[in-house]
Amino acid sequence: MTRSYHSPRRAQDAATTRRDILRAAVELFSANGYARVTVADIAKRAGVAPQTVYSSAGSKSEILHRIIGEAVAHSDSATTTEAVRQTHDLAEALRLLAKGTRQGNEGGQQVVEVLFASIPVHEDGAALWEQSTGAYREALREVAHHLRDEGLLGMDVERATDVLWFCFGFGAWRTLVKECGWSWDDAERWLAAQAITMFSR
Known part of the structure; x- marks a missing residue:
């Protein structure tokens, strides 16, 4: 043998x-x-x-899935969600979330650009989008659960998750920084302020 x-x-x-x-x-x-x-x-x-x-x-398709998979695995979203769990103040929680998602998007901006450019032409674009956003949205859902448990939500968890995605998802950062030319610092401050306003109503 x-x-x-x-x-x-x-x-x-x-x-x-x-x-x-x-x-x-x-x-x-x-x-x-x-x-x-x-x-x-x-x-x-x-x-x-x-x-x-x-x-x-x-193959090229498999390489793309590997790239997205590694980016998701190294996103460090757990550090951000844990920091948010340690606070009981709405504004502070949203500022921490803005900071954490900013770091993830800024550090992975090349991969985000690859994602946006490839989905329309990739043979399995829907699965690729789900692969790249699933863990991200789940981290935001954990934040929404924390805000609810602290009595800081005026909406249900799923709606809050959607609002957090609107404020801090890939599209928000990409629109302000890449398309509008904002600095990452300005984008972080503005998105945090918008989220605080939305959740304070």
Whole structure:
């Protein structure tokens, strides 16, 4: 019976190659659009052969799902929701949420651009959108539950989740910063103020 051999060095090299491929894909997708980028383009940017792209990270569609999946996994939303749970003041909770979602969107803005550019042309755009927004909305729902438990909500949890998504979801940050040219600081202050006004009615 042949015993399998595991090489830590080989596994590390494979992980590095996959990371380089995904980084190259993010750069190309955000600069040129998902539809215009080929596996050969990704391979060239990453400095590997096209077959290595397929064997390491998969097809172009699979690469996109990997990119979104890793962004969701590293979003650090738990830190923000935990900070919100520690406060009993509505305005402070919403300012903390503005700060946390700002950090996530600012740090992941390349991936957000890839997401918005790819959904209209991706063969499974609806699933991709659900993959990217599901955990985000769930974190906002946790905040809404906390506000309700503190007696700070004048609406039900689902409506509050929708309002939080309107104020702090991908679209809010992207509209102000990318489309309108606002600074991240100005966007954070304004979105927090709008949310405070909406929930104080």
